[in-house]
Amino acid sequence: MAEIKTTISDIKLFIENLHSDMPEVFEKKNSNSKTPSTRNKVLYMGDVYDVKISANPEKNTSCEFIDDIFHINLKDNTQNPSKIVETWLREKANEILKQKIDVFAQKMELEYNRLVIKDQKTVWGSCSEKSNINLSYRLIKMPENVIDYLVLHELAHLVHLNHSSDYWDIVEKYCPDHKRFRKWLNNNKVSLFDNAKLKYVKEKDPYLNPPKEEVAKEVKPAQEQAPTSIADSLPEEITETIPEMDNILDDDDTVKDIEGIVEI
Numbered sequence: 141m142a143e144i145k146t147t148i149s150d151i152k153l154f155i156e157n158l159h160s161d162m163p164e165v166f167e168k169k170n171s172n173s174k175t176p177s178t179r180n181k182v183l184y185m186g187d188v189y190d191v192k193i194s195a196n197p198e199k200n201t202s203c204e205f206i207d208d209i210f211h212i213n214l215k216d217n218t219q220n221p222s223k224i225v226e227t228w229l230r231e232k233a234n235e236i237l238k239q240k241i242d243v244f245a246q247k248m249e250l251e252y253n254r255l256v257i258k259d260q261k262t263v264w265g266s267c268s269e270k271s272n273i274n275l276s277y278r279l280i281k282m283p284e285n286v287i288d289y290l291v292l293h294e295l296a297h298l299v300h301l302n303h304s305s306d307y308w309d310i311v312e313k314y315c316p317d318h319k320r321f322r323k324w325l326n327n328n329k330v331s332l333f334d335n336a337k338l339k340y341v342k343e344k345d346p347y348l349n350p351p352k353e354e355v356a357k358e359v360k361p362a363q364e365q366a367p368t369s370i371a372d373s374l375p376e377e378i379t380e381t382i383p384e385m386d387n388i389l390d391d392d393d394t395v396k397d398i399e400g401i402v403e404i
């Protein structure tokens with residue numbers, strides 16, 4: 141990417157898709173109720189995809205996009221498709237986040253030591269005194285601009301291992317819209333942390349296993365929903381304030397980025 145862009149079209153699209161496909165994400169946003177359903181859905185790079193699962197022992201286990209549908213083939217129909225999707229997302233995260241961090245490190249003229257892709261349950265990423273960076277594989281579900289923000293957020297910790305105003309000056313320089321992305325993260329954290337819930341239904345008998353149970357309903361075009369800005373979907377208290385984050389240094393001098401999970 142020649143330049144870090146901060147357009148929000150991808151994010152708007154994700155929000156709109158969530159509104160049409162998973163309205164419960166928004167209805168339960170401010171409650172402590174159960175996480176929203178992602179049944180028969182896969183989130184990837186800012187979009188919500190319907191899933192079709194087939195079982196063909198003559199083909200390898202695989203995941204691929206065909207006409208905007210996420211197809212999973214099970215070599216063995218006892219395999220858990222949710223686990224297969226998680227493995228696929230982790231592989232994509234490894235590939236894409238490693239490419240991105242090198243691009244941004246070069247742009248910011250910074251050097252990191254090691255990148256590890258993890259599944260950290262309460263953070264998006266962390267940076268240590270030894271210049272090691274960890275990122276959650278769940279970043280791969282986010283719109284690309286948000287992924288870019290989180291990658292450069294961790295790289296900026298190579299300069300300041302804290303969230304001081306000097307630190308945010310660096311983030312601001314490379315990502316002027318970072319506050320918007322942080323709000324988006326907070327607003328979408330539940331669906332980002334929810335795992336895909338997928339179930340294979342045998343195709344043999346269409347009467348016993350009606351197709352509607354195999355394939356989720358068709359994706360509705362985004363135009364059917366009124367466009368929704370990020371600000372519109374944010375609760376007041378989040379729109380107004382971004383809490384201080386001065387208590388996040390661990391004993392091991394590791395900055396753990398809890399933003400979007402707890403603090404903001």
Ligand SMILES: [Zn+2]
Pocket residue numbers: 293294297302303395396397
């Ligand atoms: Zn941070």
